[in-house]
Amino acid sequence: TAGDQQSDFDATIAADGRIEPRDWMPDRYRATLIRQIAQHAHSEIIGMQPEGNWLTRAPSLERKSILLAKVQDEAGHGLYLYAAAETLGMSRDEMLDLLHSGGQKYSSIFNYPTLTWADNGAIGWLVDGAAIVNQVPLCRASYGPYARAMIRICKEESFHQRQGFSILLALARGTDEQKAMAQDAVNRWWWPSLMMFGPPDGESPNSADSMAWGIKRFSNDELRQRFVDMTVPQAEILGITLPDPELRWDEESGHYAFGALDWSEFKRVLRGDGPNNAERVRRRKAAHDDGAWVREAATAYAAKQAARMEQ
Numbered sequence: 595t596a597g598d599q600q601s602d603f604d605a606t607i608a609a610d611g612r613i614e615p616r617d618w619m620p621d622r623y624r625a626t627l628i629r630q631i632a633q634h635a636h637s638e639i640i641g642m643q644p645e646g647n648w649l650t651r652a653p654s655l656e657r658k659s660i661l662l663a664k665v666q667d668e669a670g671h672g673l674y675l676y677a678a679a680e681t682l683g684m685s686r687d688e689m690l691d692l693l694h695s696g697g698q699k700y701s702s703i704f705n706y707p708t709l710t711w712a713d714n715g716a717i718g719w720l721v722d723g724a725a726i727v728n729q730v731p732l733c734r735a736s737y738g739p740y741a742r743a744m745i746r747i748c749k750e751e752s753f754h755q756r757q758g759f760s761i762l763l764a765l766a767r768g769t770d771e772q773k774a775m776a777q778d779a780v781n782r783w784w785w786p787s788l789m790m791f792g793p794p795d796g797e798s799p800n801s802a803d804s805m806a807w808g809i810k811r812f813s814n815d816e817l818r819q820r821f822v823d824m825t826v827p828q829a830e831i832l833g834i835t836l837p838d839p840e841l842r843w844d845e846e847s848g849h850y851a852f853g854a855l856d857w858s859e860f861k862r863v864l865r866g867d868g869p870n871n872a873e874r875v876r877r878r879k880a881a882h883d884d885g886a887w888v889r890e891a892a893t894a895y896a897a898k899q900a901a902r903m904e905q
């Protein structure tokens with residue numbers, strides 16, 4: 595009965611077990627997972643654009659091949675995540691249509707421009723650093739296909755974070771101009787990186803359910819604090835200043851205290867009014883349209899193979 599199904603589901607969640615695609619699940623659990631996993635997948639593929647912008651201008655062959663590998667990894671992450679979301683019953687075509695029409699979101703962070711080479715360092719260090727803090731707990735998310743996809747993604751994100759740190763370290767040890775370029779990039783990416791963790795706990799409508807269902811393991815503010823605590827000592831090693839005059843070690847709480855985020859900026863970017871929203875969506879749609887012939891050819895080939903198998 596429906597009651598038995600609900601109590602089996604509740605028992606699995608209470609025992610910290612995994613829900614698998616063929617298991618019964620509440621409609622709202624399914625809907626919130628599709629929402630979060632699709633948004634995550636979209637972020638991975640939109641996230642290829644800001645750094646893709648620098649592939650032809652990387653300062654050495656080594657940096658270029660590393661950046662190329664990194665951008666390709668993001669495409670792979672998108673694919674694992676779309677595949678995980680498809681197990682919940684929404685097709686990839688439908689998710690991409692929703693991305694293109696604005697019906698599903700992608701992360702706010704990818705609506706900011708990459709103005710100099712140092713931005714690739716700041717993205718790796720801060721954006722991928724924040725992604726790891728947010729995503730490591732998702733390896734224990736209650737939905738099996740999502741949790742399993744996150745394991746490999748997190749391993750690759752660690753490599754991305756280190757390559758970003760390495761770019762900034764080289765610049766920070768360079769000429770005055772290079773140091774200034776690194777500092778400027780960090781000044782621009784710091785606050786948007788903190789916004790990646792989502793709205794403050796008191797204004798996070800999805801958190802209560804997602805925590806109860808074992809999708810989220812820590813709140814938005816807890817993870818944001820963890821990221822700040824982890825990053826400040828790394829900034830000291832780089833000799834780069836984080837652009838927050840209120841940032842200080844707080845003996846009493848055992849954490850770094852930091853200044854208030856500009857949530858009106860966050861809301862603006864979510865509404866589509868960030869510096870690069872229109873450009874990101876336009877390029878994504880153009881890439882999709884340009885790839886139509888590949889999808890058509892693959893479908894025709896698959897149909898031919900299937901027909902041959904039937905003979």
Ligand code: 3HC
Nearest residue numbers: 634637638641700701702725789790791792798799800801
């Ligand atoms: N950008 C865009 N939208 C955001 C956001 C952000 N930074 N933070 C929150 N939101 C949206 C939520 O999606 C939600 O809107 P919706 O109900 O229409 O979906 C609304 O703001 C309210 O936020 P909540 O806190 O209630 O939402 P969640 O419980 O879903 O928490 C989250 C937000 C912490 C981002 C969570 O969804 C999550 O952990 N997602 C998985 C991680 C992810 O998507 N990361 C993407 C960026 S990192 C990345 O792509 C890797 C890089 O290397 C490319």
